[in-house]
Amino acid sequence: MKKLIVSCFVIGIACNINAQSYWKKNAGKSAKVIFTHSETNEKMVDKGMVKFEKMPQPKETDACIFVDPDFRYQKLIGIGGAITDASAETLYKLPKNKQKEILEAYYGKNGLGYTVVRTNMNSCDFSSDSYTYVQDNDNTLKTFTVAHDEKYKIPMIKEAQKMIGKDFTFYFSPWSPPAWMKSNKSMLKGGRLENAFYQSWADYYIKFIKEYEKRGINVWGLTVQNEPMATQTWESCIYTAEEEGEFLKNNLGPTLWKNGYKDKKVMIWDHNRDLIYQRATTTLSDPETSKYASGIGYHWYETWNNKTQLFDNLSETHKAFPDKFLAFTEGCKEQFDLSKIDDVKLGELYGRNMLNDFNKGTALWTDWNVLLDETGGPNHVGNFCFAPIIADTKTGEVHYTYEYYYIGHVSKFIKPNAQRIGTSSNRAALTSTTFMNENGQLVTVIMNDSDTDIDTNLWIEGMAAKLSAPAHSIQTVIL
Helix, strand or coil: CCCCCCCCCCCCCCEECCCCCHHHHCCCCEEEEEEEECCCCEEEEEEEEEECEECCCCCCCCCEEEEEEEEEEEECCEEEEECCHHHHHHHCCCCHHHHHHHHHHHHCCCCCCCCEEEEEECCCCCCCCCCCCCCCCCCCCCCCCCHHHHCCHHHHHHHHHHHHHHHCEEEEEECCCCHHHECCCCCECCCCECHHHHHHHHHHHHHHHHHHHHCCCCCCEEECCCCCCCCCCCECCCCCHHHHHHHHHHHHHHHHHHCCCCCCEEEEEEEEHHHHHHHHHHHCCCHHHHCCCCEEEEECHHHCCCCCCCCHHHHHHHHHCCCCEEEEEECCCECCCHHHCCCHHHHHHHHHHHHHHHHCCEEEEEEEECEEECCCCCCCCCCCECCCEEECCCCCCEEECHHHHHHHHHHCCCCCCCEEEEEEECCCCEEEEEEECCCCCEEEEEEECCCCCEEEEEEECCEEEEEEECCCEEEEEEC
8 A cells, every 4th residue: 555645636746645555446357448450440449358467566578558546647627629610611511410420429428528619719721711700990899799600600519519518618719800900900921919909809808708608608718819929821810928928917817807707717828839838937927917827728730740749848837837727729630631531640640649748737638620521621721631520511421530539549438527647658659648537437548659569568556457559559448
């Protein structure tokens, strides 16, 4: 029995829990294995049970995934994806039975268990055109209306909300203020929010929240700005760390609180891992700014073709701000190519990022578009991308990529409020994470994205189950 080291739990800091040995409560247990393997075309197949046997001190030659249920870290807020204009428009171009199939595939009882929905406030690249919710130069926002969203986006979000139920977690992000509020007088190609419109823009968020909540869509949170350091060919707006902090401290934060929205979770940054530490330490250095921020959002686009992405930046940021949750708010594979929608590398991109992100302290994980059409759009600037589900709006055919299945190995089995458990591997090719669900279920996800088959052991406090981890496979072990 391990000694009690800490008597309380602090988010992001390991605690050694004073509890009976896991195996005293679970002696003789077997675990279920769910398996995906590209070479055999098995996708989330139930492979039956594996039994745990005694295994004393492993040798260095024994490939192992080590799990210690006494060491517990952050709790999961949820996993999901973005319902953009493009996703919703694609959905409602399909036959009714296909619409139902896709909604069930994500949010239904037998789906991926998605509980998180992100959407765009004003247009983004994954919109069919540029739009805002007000008429030009209306700085009082009297003309504000979300009628544009009622055609596609709001109906799809409400369908997702109905299926998810109590765990529904909805947040939004702006890509750009209206053109007339900006220095370059365009929603596209960067530019900055003019100082004169800081308060009008803060009021804009309030209007959006009120209009969506009038329609029964409860807003959990928001990000200050999508990708605030990217001058894109599509909707974008630049903020330095100091500018984002000033806007949050002087305008957005006080305006949210004054309107009764102190409970809304505000996330700063919402861009790549490369600058996350600098942004957080700069923006949150002022306590008056920090009090309005609940989390730090990030994307994955900083090192596209590099397997050793900047995951350590997450752990450094989390250690610096243990009271702020880390949120992966967007990621996708760009440069859509219809001939590659069956490539397992799409899934491995997701597996590698998800497992490492969680191991570095991430509490919320959001994919980008949940659905795109046969072109990887619609996208009004030609930035076509992959999504877990691709639907042909001409034929009605629905295609599930390996992205869908690799995400599902995590999202389907690890539930909101699950707590991450201490996990490590002694083989570089094996990436893994473990969570304990509120019902006591222990869930370990193991991915092998190498070209070599590996036999390994899932080792927990002197007991181990023998597992096969073939090349280019992923499996979820549920104890």
